Amino acid sequence: MPELPEVEVVRRGLGDHVVGRRIETAHFGGARVARRHLPGPVDLADRLTGNVVRAADRRGKYLWLVLEATDGHRQALVIHLGMSGQLLVEAAIAPRQAHLHATLDFDDDGSQLRFVDQRTFGGMALADLVPDVRGAGAGEHPWGIPESITHIAPDPLEVAFDLAAVIARLKARHTAVKRGLLDQQLVSGIGNIYADEALWRARVHGGRAASALSRPGLGRIVDQAHGVMLEALEQGGTSFDALYVNVNGASGYFDRSLDAYGRQGAPCRRCGAPIRREAFMNRSSYSCPRCQPPPRAAGVAAR
DNA sequence: CGTTCCTCCTGCTAGC
């Protein structure tokens, strides 16, 4: 489940159903799901046993469980859902899904945590927790940040989020503004859907050179990304099908509120012009041809 | 160094 709102929905579900429980056994069905854990899936499962889940935390699209061993040592189980990953809380006797890659069982013999991922672009790994140098003092990540994701920038929902810094870095980019929005090392959490929605709200074509936009203009785009992700979160996230669900298997319904993404040919809700679809960065971009005029050198910055 | 491109997978849909 890709972008920030959907991942946050999952994080909250983990907070409700997994935090406070002690892992009794873990199983990883294959090396691929644990490929970021270099010692391999068996080692990963062994190391999880006996840990208590203290918290479920998130930055951008990365999730992690703060694990505490009996000796008090804490580590993070970092989870990325990739394009099609799901975390589901289910009874251990529930039928096994076709792409079930990992299970965590707890010593209370209650529900089981499952990682299901059709494409296995997602995965899990253990990481040390290090102080969050960017957001220190905000009290947001009291146990720190996984060392393996220190390259990921704060997301717009974090107290540590520094809008002025993001604007400055965007301004310095020699690239299209949409590429900047999608760069998780610049601002995290935004993916293809919410980038298009933010650009539509800001009335900017994503192919425009970031450096050619004004600082206030860049700020408006990032603010719109923040706003649209917050609204989506209130509605449980965006889901077009059963692939994107919360830990209980339920879909969000922000897809009804999308203004640009996936609306090719449908009338712009502002001006009525048919929404256009363009190839961009080997994927699709949706925008209003009238509200979001492309840069004059059409094709240069856009492709 | 910064920026762009390719690749990892499976499944569904549109078009022949």
Next chain:
DNA sequence: TGCTAGCAGGAGGAAC
């Protein structure tokens, strides 16, 4: 009906 090309909410690492 059956096949295949194309596309899908991501991101790291190779290639320029």
